[in-house]
Amino acid sequence: MIKVNRNEWFNLRMQVNGKRYEERVEPRKLLSDFLREDCGLTGTHVGCEHGVCGACTVLVDGSAVRSCLMFAIQAEGAEITTVEGLAQGGIPHPLQDAFSECHALQCGFCTPGILMSSVEFLETHSNPGTEEIKDMLSGHLCRCTGYKGIVEAVQRVVHRQKEGEEASGSGDAVSICSRTTPAV
């Protein structure tokens, strides 16, 4: 049994993006605020704080969840992945590349949450159709893009994964995006 009084500070330990954090928190601190304020990981965005917009989505032990609908203290001992944990050694995650190529973001407010849901989605769906992708995205609000670029970016990663599996053949990108990034 664990009891933490309202104004007491709890010594909270968790693993975020592979790094151990130990911070003192009040029990009422939301996981989203813990990540932003205590861990300094402001990539996780906070839009509505009642579970509707999806901007705060992170992976808790591999599952995409709303970090605004969880208290930090409930994630004690958990492994969290935020958008900051996607790129490895300065190399963007395949989803991040595809989002950039397909213009799947404009202001970028919704993007971290959508990326985190997409990570779980691609891990649990090997060959998703457009409808399944849209169903996953229904948990996210984007006020800029009209979603088309986002769907295309996720599809592009699916194609690349399949290509990679089928043969280590030509590295040419499949033309899934309706718009491609002009060379700079």
Add this chain to the structure above:
Amino acid sequence: MKPAAFDYLRPSNVEEACQLLLEYGEEGKLIAGGQSLLPILNMRLSTPEFLIDISGLQELKYIHSEGDWLNIGALTRQRDVERSALVKEAAPLLSEALPYIGHMQTRNRGTFGGSLVHADPTAEIPLSLLALNASVVVQSAEGAREVELNDFFITYLTTDIMPGEILREVKIPVGSIPMGYSFQEYSRKHGDFALVAAACVLDTDEQNRITGVRLTLGGVDAVPVLAADAADLLIGEKLTDTLLQEASRAASAHVDPEGDLHASREYRLHLAQVFAAKVMETAYNRAVAKGGTA
């Protein structure tokens, strides 16, 4: 907004949780998946003094069949019920209903039992479980009791669960798995709460006559409604277009929806009739395809 301050308690088992509820009475609030409670706390619509976190209690996370019953622990995540092969086999109505609840991201945390206790009149789990004629096991410091879902829902967001009690388990009778089933709903936007939802389970004999049926409607009253009148019309009959119209009219005859921002009373009544017909027809066709002679 941020929630008001509270004392946080994390019991290590159900017995401890019951003791805490006894100790703190009305000031103690259970939190399971938090997907309904956190929005309420964040908006300070509720400011409990003591939050009792049962979300980690493994002993209430299970899905297993025992004889003629499918038993689901109250703290099983909605996503785990949705993806369970055992549920798909024994209670396919649930597998069809679960994906309508919010979004994958909320189902990853929301619990099966939490939805039942929250008792939103449009919620998918209460509606399906009423159609399946399920019962629940409720536990307090004094012991456990069983309640049939027919007697469980009192009014809007209120069930038979008393202060001091915890929902432990949902028991679904699966001795004879219904041959036909269907869950369908109408919402303004994918993942939103339904305006009107309907569920139906149905059996037929070799002549395609209906031998048993349970039809439930949500979003049309303060609690999920069992449409017994419609069922009476169907027993012993083959489903014709005329009978379908008659039965769906009967189903919506006694319901009393309120109009609100999202839909007027008249529109909800219309939807109730349309969706009653849809689920009865689909359930009938599935039953006939499975067992009848059509």
